[in-house]
Amino acid sequence: xxxxxxxxxxxxxxxxxxxxxxxxxxxxxxxxxxxxxxxxxxxxxxxxxxxxxxxxxxxxxxxxxxxxxxxxxxxxxxxxxxxxxxxxxxxxxxxxxxxxxxxxxxxxxxxxxxxx
Amino acid sequence: xxxxxxxxxxxxxxxxxxxxxxxxxxxxxxxxxxxxxxxxxxxxxxxxxxxxxxxxxxxxxxxxxxxxxxxxxxxxxxxxxxxxxxxxxxxxxxxxxxxxxxxxxxxxxxxxx
Numbered sequence: 001x002x003x004x005x006x007x008x009x010x011x012x013x014x015x016x017x018x019x020x021x022x023x024x025x026x027x028x029x030x031x032x033x034x035x036x037x038x039x040x041x042x043x044x045x046x047x048x049x050x051x052x053x054x055x056x057x058x059x060x061x062x063x064x065x066x067x068x069x070x071x072x073x074x075x076x077x078x079x080x081x082x083x084x085x086x087x088x089x090x091x092x093x094x095x096x097x098x099x100x101x102x103x104x105x106x107x108x109x110x111x112x113x114x115x116x
Numbered sequence: 117x118x119x120x121x122x123x124x125x126x127x128x129x130x131x132x133x134x135x136x137x138x139x140x141x142x143x144x145x146x147x148x149x150x151x152x153x154x155x156x157x158x159x160x161x162x163x164x165x166x167x168x169x170x171x172x173x174x175x176x177x178x179x180x181x182x183x184x185x186x187x188x189x190x191x192x193x194x195x196x197x198x199x200x201x202x203x204x205x206x207x208x209x210x211x212x213x214x215x216x217x218x219x220x221x222x223x224x225x226x227x228x229x
Contacts, residue, residue: 033217042220043206043222045217048214048215048216101167101210102167104162105162107159107161109158112157
């Protein structure tokens with residue numbers, strides 16, 4: 001099976017702009033999660049989607065939003081970019097079967113966003 | 117609230133020697149614990165998990181982890197380190213309320229030839 005695919009790999013944006021990142025999960029996986037990785041804060045949970053519904057949301061401002069489509073592909077959007085939004089954004093998918101607790105996340109290679 | 121701690125920012129080991137990367141956890145209830153590895157400019161790769169059962173869990177690339185309930189630890193181990201094992205390692209615990217993974221701060225492993 002193909003792994004989790006994230007596009008684009010790199011993005012450079014200017015403060016105040018908005019950006020959309022895309023994620024295609026592993027075939028058959030219906031759960032998609034997003035994480036932000038920075039040197040200072042480490043890995044922080046943004047949100048999780050399952051069957052087009054947001055299941056959980058992390059402690060991020062409303063400028064961060066996401067959605068999931070019927071084919072399980074997901075996008076996240078950041079509006080009014082700030083310098084502090086520069087980070088590696090990681091998407092992960094999971095087999096959303098019965099045992100949610102036990103199934104591991106499978107990560108993509110991420111999108112590195114630089115805000116200038 | 118669930119949490120994990122990785123007390124070492126970096127671990128240095130010579131190739132061929134055994135390695136240990138430490139992780140301690142704090143959870144209410146039974147822990148669901150995971151180890152991931154991250155190579156430069158890549159995402160996280162799943163290594164192994166502990167859900168229940170045997171305290172010694174075997175995973176990918178020759179790694180294993182020992183679950184110790186009394187010490188609330190879940191240390192990652194490998195009997196013989198390779199230079200190619202040099203990477204960033206993350207321990208994580210599943211938050212049962214939200215099912216999100218809560219990650220430790222990461223430990224950089226450097227294996228010298």
